[in-house]
Amino acid sequence: xxxxxxxxxxxxxxxxxxxxxxxxxxxxxxxxxxxxxxxxxxxxxxxxxxxxxxxxxxxxxxxxxxxxxxxxxxxxxxxxxxxxxxxxxxxxxxxxxxxxxxxxxxxxxxxxxxxxxxxxxxxxxxxxxxxxxxxxxxxxxxxxxxxxxxxxxxxxxxxxxxxxxxxxxxxxxxxxxxxxxxxxxxxxxxxxxxxxxxxxxxxxxxx
Amino acid sequence: xxxxxxxxxxxxxxxxxxxxxxxxxxxxxxxxxxxxxxxxxxxxxxxxxxxxxxxxxxxxxxxxxxxxxxxxxxxxxxxxxxxxxxxxxxxxxxxxxxxxxxxxxxxxxxxxxxxxxxxxxxxxxxxxxxxxxxxxxxxxxxxxxxxxxxxxxxxxxxxxxxxxxxxxxxxxxxxxxxxxxxxxxxxxxxxxxxxxxxxxxxxxxxxxxxxxxxxxxxxxxxxxxxxxxxxxxxxxxxxx
Numbered sequence: 001x002x003x004x005x006x007x008x009x010x011x012x013x014x015x016x017x018x019x020x021x022x023x024x025x026x027x028x029x030x031x032x033x034x035x036x037x038x039x040x041x042x043x044x045x046x047x048x049x050x051x052x053x054x055x056x057x058x059x060x061x062x063x064x065x066x067x068x069x070x071x072x073x074x075x076x077x078x079x080x081x082x083x084x085x086x087x088x089x090x091x092x093x094x095x096x097x098x099x100x101x102x103x104x105x106x107x108x109x110x111x112x113x114x115x116x117x118x119x120x121x122x123x124x125x126x127x128x129x130x131x132x133x134x135x136x137x138x139x140x141x142x143x144x145x146x147x148x149x150x151x152x153x154x155x156x157x158x159x160x161x162x163x164x165x166x167x168x169x170x171x172x173x174x175x176x177x178x179x180x181x182x183x184x185x186x187x188x189x190x191x192x193x194x195x196x197x198x199x200x201x202x203x204x205x206x207x
Numbered sequence: 208x209x210x211x212x213x214x215x216x217x218x219x220x221x222x223x224x225x226x227x228x229x230x231x232x233x234x235x236x237x238x239x240x241x242x243x244x245x246x247x248x249x250x251x252x253x254x255x256x257x258x259x260x261x262x263x264x265x266x267x268x269x270x271x272x273x274x275x276x277x278x279x280x281x282x283x284x285x286x287x288x289x290x291x292x293x294x295x296x297x298x299x300x301x302x303x304x305x306x307x308x309x310x311x312x313x314x315x316x317x318x319x320x321x322x323x324x325x326x327x328x329x330x331x332x333x334x335x336x337x338x339x340x341x342x343x344x345x346x347x348x349x350x351x352x353x354x355x356x357x358x359x360x361x362x363x364x365x366x367x368x369x370x371x372x373x374x375x376x377x378x379x380x381x382x383x384x385x386x387x388x389x390x391x392x393x394x395x396x397x398x399x400x401x402x403x404x405x406x407x408x409x410x411x412x413x414x415x416x417x418x419x420x421x422x423x424x425x426x427x428x429x430x431x432x433x434x435x436x437x438x439x440x441x442x443x444x445x446x447x
Contacts, residue, residue, distance in 0.1 A: 138284040
């Protein structure tokens, strides 16, 4: 075996001889004081190494999953795979809708259990119109309707819980008017009539 | 607001001090609204006093306060004249007293919600005789279901549904204790059925048949050719 400089290192004793040369060379080097913070520097390196070792230690599965979820990923799939995934999704959603209680999940329902309701009144000459009823304690504040300038129709979209309600339109803050389009109305006890509104919610169990 | 209205306010304040409405379960907001109406001259002192006294006496009579408070709010919002309001509230109290007495059977006082539903049914058009007949034919049903039957019958009467047919189907529902809350939408379904050309007697027969078999409201809808989806889509825009 040849050494780097091309000379024969000389069998089993050669390493011993090499060590002596190194020792001699080291002795010839100028002496340097390590300084008063030598120990602190060494300990700092030791602590850094410990942290690196801890970071390199195996993580629990949940931690690895969390890291994976928080890291941007690139997914690649074929159109066939994408089609199969979409079909599975449609199947699962369809099954879920069938398993829900009567009617739940059908159009018109909302997550908060309220049912969308729209009020409308043709009153082109009115300056302001509000809806007052048992759902707002007969207080029109916040229940003002909006006028469509083109048609003169006042409308208000809102959402109500399931139940039976009575209401009228309050026109220009004074006159009250039952909804001419409401199919049901009732005597209000004051000599006039209230429109009746039956709201059937998601599962229709309350009224 | 003149001197007269100030005096009216003072008179009402004295009345309130004599019989504090809040102590009798009257919502303070309603008491304040009546007081304000008197101060503004919209209610005469005597009218405001009558309303306050009526409200204050409800609890002692075992009647719920909320429907009366709501009626006063309604009257004030509609700017109903004071005497008309007082008369309406007194008539309403009479209906509720009757409903309470009629629905008290087997020594059990009806729950507040049932009493409210039955009392309102009388205002909506149910006669006292019809309410008495419902209680007499209640079968195994409790006050809540009798009150529901009363409301169903009142709403059906309000749309011109044959009274006899309405009475028969509610009696059937009570006899089989099958009148679930969904039947409260029956009048709405009848109106939709009319739009589709389905006669009332066919609807009545289908309802009676399903109630006799303790079927669900959806069974009834299916029986007359409706689906829950169709009725719900109608319900999504209930007013136009």
